[in-house]
Amino acid sequence: xxxxxxxxxxxAANIRLVTICLIIWALVSFGFGILLRPMLSGIAVGGTDxxxxxxxxxxxxxxxxLIFFYAWRMNKLDRQYGVDEE
Amino acid sequence: xxxxxLNLLFVGATFALYIGIAIWARAGSxxxxxxxxxxxxxxxxxxxxxxxxxxxxSFISMAGLIAFTGYDNSSFLMGWTGxxxxxxxxxxxxxxxxxxxxxxxxxxDRFYSPTARMVxxxxxxxxxVTYVIGQMTGVGVAFSRFLEVSNFWGLMxxxxxxxxxxxxxGMKGVTYTQVAQYIVLITAxxxxxxxxxxxxxxxxxxxxxxxxxxTASGVPLLERLDQVVQDLGFxxxxxxxxxxxxxxxxxxxxxxxxxxxxxVIIRFFTVPRVADARWSAGWALVFIALLYLTAPAVGAMAxxxxxxxxxxxxxxxxxxxxxxxxEWMRNWEITxxxxxxxxxxxxxxxxxxxGSASFADTAEARGWEGSELTVNRDILVxxxxxxxxxxxxxxxxxxxxxxxxxxxxxxxxLLAISGAISHDLIKGQLNPNISEKGELMWARIxxxxxxVVATYxxxxxxxxxxxxxxxxxxxAAASIFPALMMGIxxxxxxxxxxxxxxxxxxxxxxLYIFLHKGWFFIPGTASFDDAxxxxxxxxxxxxxxxxxxxxxxxxxIVSNATxxxxxxxxxxxxxxRVPRGAGAAAADH
Numbered sequence: 001x002x003x004x005x006x007x008x009x010x011x012a013a014n015i016r017l018v019t020i021c022l023i024i025w026a027l028v029s030f031g032f033g034i035l036l037r038p039m040l041s042g043i044a045v046g047g048t049d050x051x052x053x054x055x056x057x058x059x060x061x062x063x064x065x066l067i068f069f070y071a072w073r074m075n076k077l078d079r080q081y082g083v084d085e086e
Numbered sequence: 087x088x089x090x091x092l093n094l095l096f097v098g099a100t101f102a103l104y105i106g107i108a109i110w111a112r113a114g115s116x117x118x119x120x121x122x123x124x125x126x127x128x129x130x131x132x133x134x135x136x137x138x139x140x141x142x143x144s145f146i147s148m149a150g151l152i153a154f155t156g157y158d159n160s161s162f163l164m165g166w167t168g169x170x171x172x173x174x175x176x177x178x179x180x181x182x183x184x185x186x187x188x189x190x191x192x193x194x195d196r197f198y199s200p201t202a203r204m205v206x207x208x209x210x211x212x213x214x215v216t217y218v219i220g221q222m223t224g225v226g227v228a229f230s231r232f233l234e235v236s237n238f239w240g241l242m243x244x245x246x247x248x249x250x251x252x253x254x255x256g257m258k259g260v261t262y263t264q265v266a267q268y269i270v271l272i273t274a275x276x277x278x279x280x281x282x283x284x285x286x287x288x289x290x291x292x293x294x295x296x297x298x299x300x301t302a303s304g305v306p307l308l309e310r311l312d313q314v315v316q317d318l319g320f321x322x323x324x325x326x327x328x329x330x331x332x333x334x335x336x337x338x339x340x341x342x343x344x345x346x347x348x349x350v351i352i353r354f355f356t357v358p359r360v361a362d363a364r365w366s367a368g369w370a371l372v373f374i375a376l377l378y379l380t381a382p383a384v385g386a387m388a389x390x391x392x393x394x395x396x397x398x399x400x401x402x403x404x405x406x407x408x409x410x411x412x413e414w415m416r417n418w419e420i421t422x423x424x425x426x427x428x429x430x431x432x433x434x435x436x437x438x439x440x441g442s443a444s445f446a447d448t449a450e451a452r453g454w455e456g457s458e459l460t461v462n463r464d465i466l467v468x469x470x471x472x473x474x475x476x477x478x479x480x481x482x483x484x485x486x487x488x489x490x491x492x493x494x495x496x497x498x499x500l501l502a503i504s505g506a507i508s509h510d511l512i513k514g515q516l517n518p519n520i521s522e523k524g525e526l527m528w529a530r531i532x533x534x535x536x537x538v539v540a541t542y543x544x545x546x547x548x549x550x551x552x553x554x555x556x557x558x559x560x561x562a563a564a565s566i567f568p569a570l571m572m573g574i575x576x577x578x579x580x581x582x583x584x585x586x587x588x589x590x591x592x593x594x595x596x597l598y599i600f601l602h603k604g605w606f607f608i609p610g611t612a613s614f615d616d617a618x619x620x621x622x623x624x625x626x627x628x629x630x631x632x633x634x635x636x637x638x639x640x641x642x643i644v645s646n647a648t649x650x651x652x653x654x655x656x657x658x659x660x661x662x663r664v665p666r667g668a669g670a671a672a673a674d675h
Contacts, residue, residue: 046297047306
């Protein structure tokens, strides 16, 4: 497919979306689950703290939400830029 | 009906089902053999991917590792699920748009280099074969334990079953078989967990029970667990123990490895449309999360149950006498995976952390002369229903589930290996004019060959059962993932960059693993130990992330120092970036 301005815009929108999703991905796992856990230790969750919950439950739930959000947004972007499968 | 007959019945019935499906769905053409004619619905594909992904490591081993270590092993949970985000956002839709069958095919075309394709084949085969060896070992152990046959025959029966449906069925057989296996394994994992969660917390959902109050003591379950493990000198369950840097790198390695393992990626070639590839990754994670959200609860509750079994009157009182030990302990003693050694000759089972210096005084005051109980971490999930006194059919179901997990992964990996050999090596390199029938024959020969090799090594494990999985992930992370990602997101990375990047990542990672685990895993040849690694706190299992960085770095530098990729490659990259024009199949390339 030839390079058209429309494609470039589509790709830029995709990269923007991927970047936002990956920032959240890293924040909940490496951030809340590991590196920022000491900062979250004040928030009690069932006998432990929020960081522990993110490491064993929360990050997985956020991962799920991210993938479905991305799939929904991208499929919408495909149609918006007219590059979806007919 | 005794336990042995029940096990036989459950395992036998599930196997008859898998083989039946494989025969019913026998593949005819090459396109069907590899990719099931791209006619698989995202939900079905997600379920099969989940079965493919969750091996004996997830089902049998992971909860036990979490139970005995606590928070630090959360890396497994985040790593083995977080990789799906990378897959869905960075790889799956583009590889589906590209529309070929195998991972090396993409690398060879995108980097316009047969050398790149061959390097990718080597990476794929090394990672997959090592992974299969671990699975075959698991299959052998599980079969021999539950069918009460020798390890040799356990492995032979397992190899025969894998051979039947992987070789005869190909991808389509594997896909539907794996759907059946997913249902068996998730049921087997969830039912005992629900029972145990109800017993301990009154909450039927294990993931919620983990953060609920412990009914017997009235305090939160995790607080109770922290208390009793520390009473026995063990590390606090919910606290971080090891190096933070190592935990971050280990988690990252598992994530990147997940997105780089060929048998998972190959799944996304089999959905009808690009949009479906995106949904497929999400559905796969839904089905995986059902097990992964339950696993930490299984681990914590099993640890608590185990301590309560040994210290029925609380950790401040004396433990139970060896002569009064429960039936499940006697059963597992036969396997040698649970042992008792009466160090102070008082006939009681003292179980505590005899490696803790700060606990030594307490132990001495209580007249303890060393921990007397040794529990292999890998038996925890299988023994869990027995520890909790659940009915015999639940124990039999867990046996069938463990075997489903190990077999489904072995079959998926074998398919990836056979594809690489018949499609990439023989059709792509040695004999491009091979007929479709000939290619299919080679795929089956490669599969049979891989089974023989894996069974042989599974019979005589070179002493690296647990490390095998780490090696497979490290290698996939360091070699395959970076090449795929750069192939899609960079128009500048060229053939030389990709080849040198993959080789650098692969070789450095292999070296680091061999230095810590022994050359080719031969015992006694290691120069370092994971307890005191070569580079600061970075263990060999965590090195895949560093290997991936090296791969990216080398590819970038080499590409920028050499010529730009030709125009048709730039056009190819442009075309895979947009979904429009994705064909139904590309068998006639």
